[in-house]
Amino acid sequence: DQQVKQNSPSLSVQEGRISILNCDYTNSMFDYFLWYKKYPAEGPTFLISISSIKDKNEDGRFTVFLNKSAKHLSLHIVPSQPGDSAVYFCAARKEYGNKLVFGAGTILRVKS
């Protein structure tokens, strides 16, 4: 039962362009959505989150968009930098719950 899905295993983008990472979910009880970035041999690092009552949250080069009717969220990185190359995980928290449910991740490669 995959409640959070990242359907693109990998994405390759030119430096300076926009990176768009997508995530779909099935459970309407999720109340927070989070994006994590992971480098090899390190733990996931929190990037940005959005509450289910919002449709957009921005932090510097990172913007997360939430479309509740489509049960879809996306992470935009503008402009993309080579240091952004990592695995990006989408995660969701169930309302009144504590654990995070993660997608399988998308490998982002930013070419210089």
Place this chain on the structure above:
Amino acid sequence: GAGVSQSPRYKVAKRGQDVALRCDPISGHVSLFWYQQALGQGPEFLTYFQNEAQLDKSGLPSDRFFAERPEGSVSTLKIQRTQQEDSAVYLCASSLVVVPGQGGHEQYFGPGTRLTVT
């Protein structure tokens, strides 16, 4: 240190051995989580503590898995009689507080322990 630390970073165990994995959360963080990450997958929830109380252990895959946090700080995940399918990265995360319907939802992860069962 300021972050979550885990030890050992790598552990090789023979099938049938018991292992103990340690997590030191960020000082002052009330909530502590354990996740298991298989190769090519996202982390999967194992168990959750609020202070010393284990409030959710629904993700523990079998009774061979046991976690404790006796003083509400350091936590240990113990796996008895390890099997090959236990090979994975075990991640610990901590959070300042988790209040339903409010903030505090960000979890901060340690580097993980890579367990290989041969």
